[in-house]
Amino acid sequence: MREILTLIETELNWVPSWVFSLVILALFFGLGLFIHKATYRVLTRLVAERDLFWRSLVQRTERPARLLILVMALTSAVTLAPLSYDQASVIRHALLIAFIAVVAWMAKTALHIWTIVYVRRYKLDAEDNLLARKHVTQSRIMERIAGFMIVVIGIAAALMTFPAVQQYGVSLLASAGVAGIVLGLALQPVLKNLLAGIQLAITQPIRIDDALLVEGEWGKVEEITSTYVVVKIWDWRRLVLPLSYFIEKPFQNWTRETASLIGTVMLYLDYDVPVDAIRRKAEEIAAASSLWDKSVINVAVTDLKEGTMEIRILCSAANSGAAFDLRCEMREKMIEFIRKTYPGALPRLRTEIAATPAGRHFDIPVGVGAEVH
Numbered sequence: 001m002r003e004i005l006t007l008i009e010t011e012l013n014w015v016p017s018w019v020f021s022l023v024i025l026a027l028f029f030g031l032g033l034f035i036h037k038a039t040y041r042v043l044t045r046l047v048a049e050r051d052l053f054w055r056s057l058v059q060r061t062e063r064p065a066r067l068l069i070l071v072m073a074l075t076s077a078v079t080l081a082p083l084s085y086d087q088a089s090v091i092r093h094a095l096l097i098a099f100i101a102v103v104a105w106m107a108k109t110a111l112h113i114w115t116i117v118y119v120r121r122y123k124l125d126a127e128d129n130l131l132a133r134k135h136v137t138q139s140r141i142m143e144r145i146a147g148f149m150i151v152v153i154g155i156a157a158a159l160m161t162f163p164a165v166q167q168y169g170v171s172l173l174a175s176a177g178v179a180g181i182v183l184g185l186a187l188q189p190v191l192k193n194l195l196a197g198i199q200l201a202i203t204q205p206i207r208i209d210d211a212l213l214v215e216g217e218w219g220k221v222e223e224i225t226s227t228y229v230v231v232k233i234w235d236w237r238r239l240v241l242p243l244s245y246f247i248e249k250p251f252q253n254w255t256r257e258t259a260s261l262i263g264t265v266m267l268y269l270d271y272d273v274p275v276d277a278i279r280r281k282a283e284e285i286a287a288a289s290s291l292w293d294k295s296v297i298n299v300a301v302t303d304l305k306e307g308t309m310e311i312r313i314l315c316s317a318a319n320s321g322a323a324f325d326l327r328c329e330m331r332e333k334m335i336e337f338i339r340k341t342y343p344g345a346l347p348r349l350r351t352e353i354a355a356t357p358a359g360r361h362f363d364i365p366v367g368v369g370a371e372v373h
Contacts, residue, residue: 021081021082021083024077024080024081025074025077025078025081027077028073028074028076028077029070029073029074029077031073032066032069032070032072032073032074033066033070035069035073036065036066036069036070039065039069040058040062040065043058044058051117052117053113053114053117056113056116056117057109057110057113060109060113061106061109061110064102064105064106064109065106067098067102068099068102068103068106071095071098071099071102072099074091074095075092075095075099078091078092078095093161096161097158097161100154100157100158100161101154101158103154104150104151104153104154107150108147108150108151111143111146111147111150112143112147115139115140115143118135118139119135119136119139119140121135122135122136133207133208133209133210133255134204134207136207136208136209137200137201137204137206137207137208137221137224138201138204140208140224141197141198141200141201141224141226142201144197144225144226145197145198145201145226148226196242196243196244196246196247197226197227197243199247200224200243200246200247205246205247205253205256206221206224206229206246206253207221207255208221208222208223208224209221209255210253210254210255210256211253211254211255211259211319211320211321212231212251212252212253212254213251213252213254214231214239214241214251214252215239215241215251217231217233217237217239218233218234218320219231219232219233219234219239220232222238224243226243227242227243228240228241228242228243229241229242229243229245229246254320255319255320259318259319259320260293260295260316260317260318260319261316261317261319261320261323262296262314262315262316262323263314263315263316263317263323263324263326263327263330264312264313264314264327265312265313265314265315265327265330265331265334266310266311266312266313267310267311267312267313267334267338268305268308268309268310268311268347269308269309269311269338269342269345269346269347270307270308270309270344270345270346270347271308271309272342272344272345273309273338273342273345274342275299275301275311277341277342278299278311278334278338279299281333281334281337282297282299282313282315282330282334283297283299285329285330285333285334286315286326286330289326289329289330291317291322291323291325291326291329292315292316292317292326293316293317293318293322295316296314296315296316297313297314297315297316298312298313298314298315299311299312299313299314300312307347308347313330313334315327315330
């Protein structure tokens, strides 16, 4: 091929070499476009019956693959074109950097497609989404970490193509101890969160859509990035915390093993109220509620105080939101029941005195210094 081009250049010696070089580069550029179009037409037919990953991969990598084929075609053209040594070196260097960037781009695209296809198997809006939250969290954290590593490796590979950088690399290796200490101190926050992200992906103390009580706020994990976690608080505010927070500090995870929760309702009533009636009413309210998961309903006297007894009602629900709503419903209906059925059972601060021979009784509020004769 080179001999043919040399013969043509000799016959057309009146044409400037730079024009001849541009013609060769343009021809190989067009050849690269043709090869890309033909290749992707064949690939599209081959993957038409394959699974979603391969179909998406072929579709989403069409643009970077076109650039990759053009880079390879132009590299061949530079070898054949009548360019000077310096010109060929500069163009080859630029094409090499472009090749590294395109390969990193395709790797990140393939990683993103695989993550999306994998995560689509799991539904976060399911009633019991523990398995889904586990896999979605792990996949997204590992995708971000792997994507970060692809970018770092790509940048490092591109920089290593420069001779000056290679020389600095040798110098750094000669003083690896000092350089390692300085670099470690400078990158401590980044490395700390990176390692915390890997630990979170493996141990999973939190997952996407987990219900947390953190920094005195209740909310759900909305997003986990490679450096921080976004918690959507119940009033729609966002609490942003570094990944290392969930490794170093305590917090409450209400959905660690299961989404189901037991809600607590406390009542403070007079000693005269029949506990059996309260128990029957609590069971009736729970049975009639669509929020109850039919697992736990319990009524017990947990404490006796000076003027009241403490009654605890336990009722379970499928998730934290339903548990909160069920507790509110239980309070509202139980107070309405007590107010109508046992109005005297509601706690009151009063002193009952029988003071007259006629047997009349007076209710004297606490703090009123009335005397009865």
